[in-house]
Amino acid sequence: MTEPSAVAISMQHVYKSFGPKEVLHDLSIDIERNESVVIVGGSGTGKSVTLKHIIGLLKPDRGEVYVDGKEISDMPPRELNRFRTRFGMSFQEGALFDSMSVFENIAFPLRRHTEMTEDEIRSRVAECLEQVHLSGIEEKRPSELSGGMRRRVGFARAISLKPEILLFDEPTTGLDPVFSDVVADLIVEMDQTLKTTTVTITHDMKVAFKIADRVAMLYGGAIVEQGSPADFQQSKNPIVQQFIEGRAKGPLTD
Ligand SMILES: Nc1ncnc2c1ncn2[C@@H]1O[C@H](COP(=O)(O)OP(=O)(O)OP(=O)(O)O)[C@@H](O)[C@H]1O
Numbered sequence: 001m002t003e004p005s006a007v008a009i010s011m012q013h014v015y016k017s018f019g020p021k022e023v024l025h026d027l028s029i030d031i032e033r034n035e036s037v038v039i040v041g042g043s044g045t046g047k048s049v050t051l052k053h054i055i056g057l058l059k060p061d062r063g064e065v066y067v068d069g070k071e072i073s074d075m076p077p078r079e080l081n082r083f084r085t086r087f088g089m090s091f092q093e094g095a096l097f098d099s100m101s102v103f104e105n106i107a108f109p110l111r112r113h114t115e116m117t118e119d120e121i122r123s124r125v126a127e128c129l130e131q132v133h134l135s136g137i138e139e140k141r142p143s144e145l146s147g148g149m150r151r152r153v154g155f156a157r158a159i160s161l162k163p164e165i166l167l168f169d170e171p172t173t174g175l176d177p178v179f180s181d182v183v184a185d186l187i188v189e190m191d192q193t194l195k196t197t198t199v200t201i202t203h204d205m206k207v208a209f210k211i212a213d214r215v216a217m218l219y220g221g222a223i224v225e226q227g228s229p230a231d232f233q234q235s236k237n238p239i240v241q242q243f244i245e246g247r248a249k250g251p252l253t254d
């Protein structure tokens, strides 16, 4: 048997335009198994678009996206659907079903993709809620929960199928600083206890530095800088410096 490659996700020279607007321009990045990579960048730079390429919701105009060595950018829809069960994704839009209880929300992927019995589903949902420190709220409706709790129920749903890869799009947006920190801690904890490869998008640098093994900055359609939080913070790249400091004046806004 050959050793599995250390690289879990590889984007190679990806280009993507929507009409005349080019969003990704020769973007390449390799993400290792069990690594936690945070992609940062300004609004509208293509962070969500990048994540959607990783999960195969968008296809590159040019270039390739590999997950576990398999090119998902040209996988047939059926195979892609099956492949997606390896991913747990928490979307920027939240996307809980408001008409369903917390239990039914988390059970949804289990009913759809597994043959688990009702008892097995009950116990898996309870486990997932425990992982996000929300035990016992199965019968609540999403509308009864605070924003932070809803976010965590979204995480519980994302991990229900025991994914190898977790993707978080703006997991702390709209949360107060204390709660952002709680959610960041939770992502670190999930990444460690579940041993997942984790890709997170955020523009909150505090969150980024907390959860990242590696921070990568998206600018002009490509990764312009990447490194450990310590190295990233010391980057001499003026674009990175302006972003970290949140300054209005600089190359990002010229
Ligand atoms: N399906 C689509 N059709 C057309 N344009 C799109 C589509 N998806 C994204 N875009 C455009 O691509 C650009 C990048 O979008 P994206 O959502 O990736 O930005 P982002 O970096 O995630 O921004 P934010 O921080 O605001 O979430 C935007 O100009 C957006 O309007």
Ligand SMILES: [Mg+2]
Pocket (backbone or CB within 6 Å): 047, 048, 049, 092, 169
């Ligand atoms: Mg986005």
